[in-house]
Amino acid sequence: MIEWSPATIKAFQTTLLTWFDQEGRDLPWRRDHEPYHIWVSEIMLQQTQVQTVIPYYERFMDWFPTVQELAAAPEDRLLKAWEGLGYYSRVRNMQRCARQLLADYDGQWPKTATELTELIGIGPYTAGAIASIAFNEPVPAVDGNAFRVFSRLLEIDADIAKPQTRQLFEQVIAKIIPVDRPGDFNQAIMDLGSSYMTARNPDSEHSPVKAFNQAYLDGKELAYPVKTKKPRPVPVDYVAVMAKVPTGEWLMTQRPSTGMLANLWTVPLVKVDDLDLADDATEDDVLVAVSTYFKRDYQLNLVGKELPLKPVSHTFTHQKWTIQLLAGQVEEADLAYFPGKVVSDDQLTDLPMPKVQDKIWQRYREQR
DNA sequence: CATACGTGGTA
DNA sequence: TTACCAAGTAT
Numbered sequence: 001m002i003e004w005s006p007a008t009i010k011a012f013q014t015t016l017l018t019w020f021d022q023e024g025r026d027l028p029w030r031r032d033h034e035p036y037h038i039w040v041s042e043i044m045l046q047q048t049q050v051q052t053v054i055p056y057y058e059r060f061m062d063w064f065p066t067v068q069e070l071a072a073a074p075e076d077r078l079l080k081a082w083e084g085l086g087y088y089s090r091v092r093n094m095q096r097c098a099r100q101l102l103a104d105y106d107g108q109w110p111k112t113a114t115e116l117t118e119l120i121g122i123g124p125y126t127a128g129a130i131a132s133i134a135f136n137e138p139v140p141a142v143d144g145n146a147f148r149v150f151s152r153l154l155e156i157d158a159d160i161a162k163p164q165t166r167q168l169f170e171q172v173i174a175k176i177i178p179v180d181r182p183g184d185f186n187q188a189i190m191d192l193g194s195s196y197m198t199a200r201n202p203d204s205e206h207s208p209v210k211a212f213n214q215a216y217l218d219g220k221e222l223a224y225p226v227k228t229k230k231p232r233p234v235p236v237d238y239v240a241v242m243a244k245v246p247t248g249e250w251l252m253t254q255r256p257s258t259g260m261l262a263n264l265w266t267v268p269l270v271k272v273d274d275l276d277l278a279d280d281a282t283e284d285d286v287l288v289a290v291s292t293y294f295k296r297d298y299q300l301n302l303v304g305k306e307l308p309l310k311p312v313s314h315t316f317t318h319q320k321w322t323i324q325l326l327a328g329q330v331e332e333a334d335l336a337y338f339p340g341k342v343v344s345d346d347q348l349t350d351l352p353m354p355k356v357q358d359k360i361w362q363r364y365r366e367q368r
Numbered sequence: 369c370a371t372a373c374g375t376g377g378t379a
Numbered sequence: 380t381t382a383c384c385a386a387g388t389a390t
Binding site: 088200260314316317355 | 369370371372373374375376377378379
């Protein structure tokens, strides 16, 4: 790792901010410095690209213009606003944060990164982003871009997958961030990281900070940042039960309030491991086992028929689901023991559903 | 500290 | 298809 002299730091600040003033992106959440706007955008942007976020941000502000309206929203409406963005606990934590703000802070945002970290869903990165952009506090906002940009500029070879490494980067950046324009500085780093200094296809030759990019000057750009790999997703097999009741309505289940896809809606998904089937089970065996499962857990009589469809495959960060589809009819629907409800085709669109459910609908329509 | 937690894009 | 990356936080 190299160190910069005060003169180099000054030159870097000037170069970066001059570029940002001319080439910085015009984004919906950059129209003002309202902490609510900065907060919503920063939560959405966690692990998510700008292009994906823009339409979600516009609609979110339309639905929930203020902290008060967010705090009062029904959860299905909340999840509907987030549907397709992923990491759904983000939006549930946002509502908890909104309520926390109204109850404990008189609706007034704290103005320092240290205090902001106390709020639910706001970690060190988001606290730094809000504090610097909305309140001009000269603190770093160390996200993936900052890790990548500064690891290359200064040839920092600490493993960014380790939580401890954040401290190092915060200390380094704290010495470089300008006290007069910390928010613009942090945003400029992000713009740089998503344009000239991308992970795989950087264009440092034309970068405004080319002269400061030690890794590039040494021809070692792609060696940074150093990051240990994550394990492969674990395979999990499911049966999706496309079941209708006599009225023609769908049987829909709500996911548990914790864990994957919490509180979202899907057709009943039965983990194949929970069916205690033999290794050589046939499709008929699966059908019988699912019917037994429905009777035992839901007190429902399911008359199923197998659908010889290609299974749906869906990969999450840490699990890879393979889902076999099953069609069925449920006789007299007493739903007292069923963790869900029956829904007409028209009402389906009101339910927040994950992408994997979209894939299940698509596969079902494709071949029936 | 290591792991859980979504989705879309690129090679 | 696989592998990896993209404005992280909670536990």
